[in-house]
Amino acid sequence: xxxxxxxxxxxxxxxxxxxxxxxxxxxxxxxxxxxxxxxxxxxxxxxxxxxxxxxxxxxxxxxxxxxxxxxxxxxxxxxxxxxxxxxxxxxxxxxxxxxxxxxxxxxxxxxxxxxxxxxxxxxxxxxxxxxxxxxxxxxxxxxxxxxxxxxxxxxx
Amino acid sequence: xxxxxxxxxxxxxxxxxxxxxxxxxxxxxxxxxxxxxxxxxxxxxxxxxxxxxxxxxxxxxxxxxxxxxxxxxxxxxxxxxxxxxxxxxxxxxxxxxxxxxxxxxxxxxxxxxxxxxxxxxxxxxxxxxxxxxxxxxxxxxxxxxxxxxxxxxxxxxxxxxxxxxxxxxxxxxxxxxxxxxxxxxxxxxxxxxxxxxxxxxxxxxxxxxxxxxxxxxxxxxxxxxxxxxxxxxxxxxxxxxxxxxxxxxxxxxxxxxxxxxxxxxxxxxxxxxxxxxxxxxxxxxxxxxxxxxxxxxxxxxxxxxxxxxxxxxxxxxxxxxxxxxxxxxxxxxxxxxxxxxxxxxxxxxxxxxxxxxxxxxxxxxxxxxxxxxxxxxxxxxxxxxxxxxxxxxxxxxxxxxxxxxxxxxxxxxxxxxxxxxxxxxxxxxxxxxxxxxxxxxxxxxxxxxxxxxxxxxxxxxxxxxxxxxxxxxxxxxxxxxxxxxxxxxxxxxxxxxxxxxxxxxxxxxxxxxxxxxxxxxxxxxxxxxxxxxxxxxxxxxxxxxxxxxxxxxxxxxxxxxxxxxxxxxx
Numbered sequence: 093x094x095x096x097x098x099x100x101x102x103x104x105x106x107x108x109x110x111x112x113x114x115x116x117x118x119x120x121x122x123x124x125x126x127x128x129x130x131x132x133x134x135x136x137x138x139x140x141x142x143x144x145x146x147x148x149x150x151x152x153x154x155x156x157x158x159x160x161x162x163x164x165x166x167x168x169x170x171x172x173x174x175x176x177x178x179x180x181x182x183x184x185x186x187x188x189x190x191x192x193x194x195x196x197x198x199x200x201x202x203x204x205x206x207x208x209x210x211x212x213x214x215x216x217x218x219x220x221x222x223x224x225x226x227x228x229x230x231x232x233x234x235x236x237x238x239x240x241x242x243x244x245x246x247x248x
Numbered sequence: 249x250x251x252x253x254x255x256x257x258x259x260x261x262x263x264x265x266x267x268x269x270x271x272x273x274x275x276x277x278x279x280x281x282x283x284x285x286x287x288x289x290x291x292x293x294x295x296x297x298x299x300x301x302x303x304x305x306x307x308x309x310x311x312x313x314x315x316x317x318x319x320x321x322x323x324x325x326x327x328x329x330x331x332x333x334x335x336x337x338x339x340x341x342x343x344x345x346x347x348x349x350x351x352x353x354x355x356x357x358x359x360x361x362x363x364x365x366x367x368x369x370x371x372x373x374x375x376x377x378x379x380x381x382x383x384x385x386x387x388x389x390x391x392x393x394x395x396x397x398x399x400x401x402x403x404x405x406x407x408x409x410x411x412x413x414x415x416x417x418x419x420x421x422x423x424x425x426x427x428x429x430x431x432x433x434x435x436x437x438x439x440x441x442x443x444x445x446x447x448x449x450x451x452x453x454x455x456x457x458x459x460x461x462x463x464x465x466x467x468x469x470x471x472x473x474x475x476x477x478x479x480x481x482x483x484x485x486x487x488x489x490x491x492x493x494x495x496x497x498x499x500x501x502x503x504x505x506x507x508x509x510x511x512x513x514x515x516x517x518x519x520x521x522x523x524x525x526x527x528x529x530x531x532x533x534x535x536x537x538x539x540x541x542x543x544x545x546x547x548x549x550x551x552x553x554x555x556x557x558x559x560x561x562x563x564x565x566x567x568x569x570x571x572x573x574x575x576x577x578x579x580x581x582x583x584x585x586x587x588x589x590x591x592x593x594x595x596x597x598x599x600x601x602x603x604x605x606x607x608x609x610x611x612x613x614x615x616x617x618x619x620x621x622x623x624x625x626x627x628x629x630x631x632x633x634x635x636x637x638x639x640x641x642x643x644x645x646x647x648x649x650x651x652x653x654x655x656x657x658x659x660x661x662x663x664x665x666x667x668x669x670x671x672x673x674x675x676x677x678x679x680x681x682x683x684x685x686x687x688x689x690x691x692x693x694x695x696x697x698x699x700x701x702x703x704x705x706x707x708x709x710x711x712x713x714x715x716x717x718x719x720x721x722x723x724x725x726x727x728x729x730x731x732x733x734x735x736x737x738x739x740x741x742x743x744x745x746x747x748x749x750x751x752x753x754x755x756x757x758x759x760x761x762x763x764x765x766x767x768x769x770x771x772x773x774x775x776x777x778x779x780x781x782x783x784x785x786x787x788x789x790x791x792x793x794x795x796x797x798x799x800x801x802x803x804x805x806x807x808x809x810x811x812x813x814x815x816x817x818x
Contacts, residue, residue, distance in 0.1 A: 164484055166497070167488065244485055245665065
């Protein structure tokens with residue numbers, strides 16, 4: 093084990109999960125986190141309202157966005173999620189946890205020619221779909237992956 | 249001496265008027281009938297799982313309730329009693345019928361005797377190995393936990409026993425409840441020639457593998473890869489604070505990569521040594537290619553024959569080899585032209601009376617037990633009924649623990665985890681301290697007493713029930729339903745989460761959502777939990793009662809599962 097990079101990461105971790113992911117090189121070059129914050133979306137209490145605030149409507153279901161997330165969260169407070177868009181000219185990736193009190197997590201802008209891949213850790217308060225909306229060629233595409241959160245303690 | 253020769257000798261001896269010990273003769277005949285397994289192919293794998301640190305012969309009653317939902321309904325492993333016998337064409341009333349089912353358990357157990365025991369298992373392993381040179385002995389884990397001695401020695405007793413038995417490769421689950429440091433120390437320094445493999449245990453931060461993912465073994469000139477799959481939900485089903493820096497899970501992509509890598513390195517046979525549980529293994533087998541067999545454990549299903557699962561690359565055999573040292577599986581593979589052409593499988597029950605103890609392993613077991621015998625052997629009470637745990641809902645031993653928790657801690661309701669380990673005790677037997685530890689020995693067996701609202705009680709029951717009856721195996725955790733004392737309820741396994749638990753009542757009165765109830769329990773997963781060890785609570789109760797009458801285990805009223813072959817008709 094490389095204890096040095098582990099210690100560096102621990103320091104970075106205090107500044108927040110997404111910063112930690114960036115420090116670990118998990119957010120690949122070509123992807124810049126955080127478009128200018130959208131207050132209305134951040135405060136929306138449903139994914140539908142958050143999308144409205146972001147100006148997204150009629151997102152097409154796609155299999156070309158791959159979400160890698162655990163089937164059952166080991167710790168709902170920090171659920172590791174990897175998202176890759178295989179849609180050409182992906183411009184941004186927005187993340188929502190439908191059942192969180194405030195579902196909108198954030199939007200990652202993809203610079204031209206950048207690899208549309210992000211890894212982050214999100215809080216999932218209760219079993220919920222983790223939803224992604226990718227913008228490509230000005231059009232929205234979406235997919236979701238269910239993450240189960242359980243109180244645990246019942247393994248045979 | 250083969251069976252025919254033996255019978256000839258027997259005939260001659262009788263003819264000569266020799267006074268034969270009829271019991272010995274009968275045992276020899278039964279042993280020959282059961283343990284004569286014709287050799288097949290050129291690669292043999294011997295497999296056991298979930299022995300839960302049972303070094304001595306024990307009784308173990310198979311479940312009478314093991315309900316399958318969704319696609320699992322009515323298929324192995326969700327068959328009990330007559331349904332299981334019928335599916336696998338096992339004759340009722342036979343020794344094998346006793347091994348694989350709960351039917352007429354007490355009487356059959358008295359007739360056929362105890363099962364398992366490492367010294368007896370060793371005799372069978374040696375016999376099969378003598379016929380099958382080069383055979384590997386594989387252990388799917390839950391080996392270092394389940395007894396007082398294993399808890400007190402942090403699994404060192406079992407490591408010694410595994411080495412004496414000649415285990416080649418193992419993986420794990422309850423092993424991790426001794427903490428990350430203890431497991432790493434054992435794997436690094438104590439296993440000798442035995443290997444510990446687990447491809448799905450990674451560091452939280454950089455996703456680095458913690459253990460070797462697979463090992464390549466040469467069996468009679470054939471390269472065989474054994475990939476390890478630790479219990480994927482260890483940090484959820486057991487306290488996460490024991491392994492705070494590790495992540496587990498079902499990692500199909502990573503597994504596929506390792507299988508492909510092993511094949512590229514020349515492996516002609518790839519097996520997954522798994523602690524997933526059989527339902528998870530069946531789904532995994534349909535989604536990952538290039539695995540010849542999944543040798544599984546965790547759900548303690550004694551499944552006589554493998555299930556063949558088709559996938560994009562061909563087919564995969566899925567097995568589950570029971571628990572408590574009760575069974576030894578023999579998988580013979582015929583490897584031709586670089587791949588598996590054919591196979592034979594047997595799941596052999598280990599009847600201690602038919603297999604004399606192997607002197608070398610017996611000596612090891614005796615040495616391990618000697619310092620603890622007096623403490624373990626103390627008689628706490630006598631039971632008038634059969635005590636057992638295994639099954640989807642309360643067993644009689646659970647009922648005893650629940651009764652003890654409510655009485656000693658002054659609670660109106662009690663919860664006990666739906667663990668699948670724990671041995672059985674026949675009517676009239678003494679309940680010793682060892683028996684109590686066999687049901688309770690974990691590193692977090694604190695007893696608790698809390699005030700819980702009716703709404704939260706419902707939430708807990710729904711949550712655990714979904715981990716048992718979610719139709720997607722990847723969302724199950726392989727334990728049984730939490731055992732409930734005091735409370736009556738109705739359970740609808742096929743309903744959706746939130747609607748499975750109905751009509752909760754205490755002494756006939758409906759549970760009120762906002763009202764607080766006094767609930768006793770044990771084995772909390774939270775860090776920093778404390779409380780009197782549950783074995784002391786049970787011991788206090790047993791010493792007070794002295795005689796435990798026949799117990800009627802509290803069962804929920806089940807709806808929507810009438811005619812399910814995972815449910816006994818009685």
